[in-house]
Amino acid sequence: MKLTILGGGGFRVPLVYGALLSDHAEGRVTEVVLHDLDARRLRAVSRVLAEQAEAVPDAPAVSATTDLDEALRGAAFVFSAIRVGGLQGRAEDERIALAAGVLGQETVGAGGIAYGLRTVPVAVDIARRVARLAPDAWVINFTNPAGLVTEAMTRHLGDRVIGICDSPVGLGRRIARVLGADPERAFVDYVGLNHLGWVRGLRVAGRDELPRLLGDPALLGSFEEGRLFGADWLRSLGAIPNEYLHYYYFNREAVRAYQEAERTRGAFLRDQQARFYTEAAGPGGSALSAWDRTRAEREATYMAENRESAGAGEREEEDLSGGYEKVALALMRAIARDERATLILNVRNRSTLRVLDADAVIEVPCLVDADGAHPLAADPLPGHATGLVCAVKEVERQVLAAAESGSRATAVKAFALHPLVDSVTIARRLVEEYTAAHLGLAYLA
Structure with a gap:
């Protein structure tokens, strides 16, 4: 089975290959094709992968190419892990936003919008090529902003593109560890958008253990999110937010x-x-x-x-080993072998959250089988979370509209509507400075 990795010269590719090396079952990936625009990065990553494979006799064969069409032909799975503009582009996104007094993080606020505006056109081109050259392939999207980019690709690939993120998985595992539960046996009731979600329950053998955590200050202070947000705020919310919500709740x-x-x-x-x-x-x-x-x-x-800023201290040892590659491997196994699994993924909403339309990509637990990922039913979000989800989803829709139309005015609207950009004047300034800094935004007129 052939796996193509777009952004194959990326730094985290060895995590994916390391996960593949542990899979020896029938129907596993036997061929990995790395695609990147930078041949030097491809050579470097290929060297790392070759060393990883030295002690594994049945390691998947690895090849590298700068030809996108060649990379896609015959692929059963495509991992999209591209970074349009590279890390220099990310640094510019952050610098420009912070100079304007707003957040520049690559997936949240002004930085996330800038990154999305230059990434969506490239992701759409990839989706169209996959539909033409590898129509039976499943696309697993790692590219940030993951929910936004996945939604852009669904318009051409439907449910054959699935977005993944390791943040909800890591959060669920931390909560389970604190409660003394086996993470593999716990169901994490997590709902929201990518980097904008909340754990509302953690069920073990049908019993919700989250109230026990919320009622114990010592337990709340014993893991990363408890220290990051503070026990009092978590008890007020009655939920454990994704770590990225720190940018919203403690923005200043x-x-x-x-x-x-x-x-x-x-x-x-x-x-x-x-x-x-x-x-x-x-x-x-x-x-x-x-x-x-x-x-x-x-x-x-x-x-x-x-x-x-929160006095949360250092990261725990268990959280330093990655995680998204494990989600990706579990997703591939479930589809390729029809091995049912429940995973938190970015998929089309259908009727899961009634405040959003069916095509809105959300991040929720899904049942995965040979037919893809199916979002599980979820209780409605509380009002404060609903307002934030709806506001940010509208921003994503404006980014998609700007990318499709090339409208500068629509790009300004996307920035201005974001909860973390508090001024239309600042939104206009951001569009001016981002378009001056990035050739990838030259299409905005």
């Missing part, structure tokens, strides 16, 4: 922390990964060792500014 503190940081997250990753690719592409030395060192530093510093 987050913006200030990012403005005061020595470098933005994008600039840090840009410089860090530049060193890795130089080392891994050169002769001699171990590319895998270089990747391991770089990954450990990357994971340990994840959302460091938020944790520092």
Whole structure:
């Protein structure tokens, strides 16, 4: 079975390949094709993968190409993990937003809108090519902003594109660990949009254990989200938010922390990964060792500014090992082998959340089988969460409309409507500065 990875020169690709190396069952992936526009990055990542495969006799064969059509032909699964504009683009997104006094994170607020506006046209082109060259393929979207990009691709691929994110999975596992439950046996009642969702229950053998957590200050203070949001706020919500909601609930503190940081997250990753690719592409030395060192530093510093502003301390050891690659492998297994699984995924809403239309992509638990991912029924969100979900979904729709029409005015509207951009004047300034900084936004007129 052939797996094509778009963005195959990306830093996290070895996580995916490492997960594939652990799968020896019938129907597994036997061929991996890496596609990237940067041949140097492809060579570096290919070296890492070759070292990973050295002790595995039946390791999937790996090839690399810069030809997108060649990469797609014959694929059973396509992982889309592209970064339009690279990490330099992310650094610019953050810098411009923070200079305007608003959040620049790559999936939330102004930075997420800028990233979406330049990514959606590329993702749509990929979706059209998949429909033409590999119509039976399943596309698993890793590309951020994951919900927005997945929704753009569904308009051409329907339910054959599924978005994934490791944040809800990691959150559910942390809650289960704190409660002494087996994460594999716990059902996580999680509902929302990508990076905008809430755990409302954690059921073990039919019993909801979340009230026990919310009623115990010591337990609440023993895991990352409890320290990040504070026990009092979590009890007020009656739920555990995705970590990215810290940008909403503590926006002023987050913006200030990012403005005061020595470098933005994008600039840090840009410089860090530049060193890795130089080392891994050169002769001699171990590319895998270089990747391991770089990954450990990357994971340990994840959302460091938020944790520092909240006094949340360091990340726990269990949260430094990745996770989205495990979700991707479980999703592929469920589809390819018709092995039913329940996974939190980004899929079309259908009738799950009645405040949104059927085509809106949401992030919810799904039953996965050979026919794809089917969202499970969910209770309505409380009013405060409904308002936020509806507002952000409308922003996503305006981004999609701007990407389709090339309308600069619609792009301004997308920024202005976002809850974390508090001024039409600032929205106009952001569009001006982002279009000046990114060639990928030259289509806005």
